[in-house]
Amino acid sequence: MYNALISASARPGSLVAVQGLGGLGHLGIQYARTLGHRVAAIARGTAKAALAAELGAHHYVDSTQTDPGAALRGLGGAAVIIATAASGASMSPLVQGLGPRGQLVVVGAAPDPIQVTTSDLVFGGRTVRGSLTGTAIENEDNLRFALALALGIRSRNEVFPLSEAPKAYQHMLNGDARFRVVLGMEQS
Structure with missing residues (x-):
């Protein structure tokens, strides 16, 4: 999650969305908030809304009640969306929630494809890319950052x-x- 956020180069204060509130997503919310982003958590159902807020999310999107892309557009469009859920079908509508030059960074490996229209990419210069955990040095940077100044980022x-x-x-x-x-x- 740390490497995905750092490599996306979103400016502090920009909207960063984290799709999925599981093993990766709960860390992504903490990292994004600590890096100074306005954070939107996207998950299924209302049960995780309070947890998302506790972890540092400013906004919660229940993907069972609203189109997550439309919800993110309503918040001004995301500079970065980190997709952690192992479902290409759940990632597909996220592209429309990206702001200009926004990036959908996929960290959850899904067996099904992500469906994207070319106009969603071309008009606005949006990108879809994947991210792995990073190199040994990047992982050390991640741990150093998480432990620095007792920021409270905890798995x-x-x-x-x-x-x-x-x-x-x-x-x-x-x-x-x-x-x-x-x-x-x-x-x-």
């Missing part, structure tokens, strides 16, 4: 003992993880 984890790895995996697959599932080493 939220559920720790399972290694002996319960299958249970932890199923917990994650069921979508019940909040937000990261971590296996801990058992003491003997």
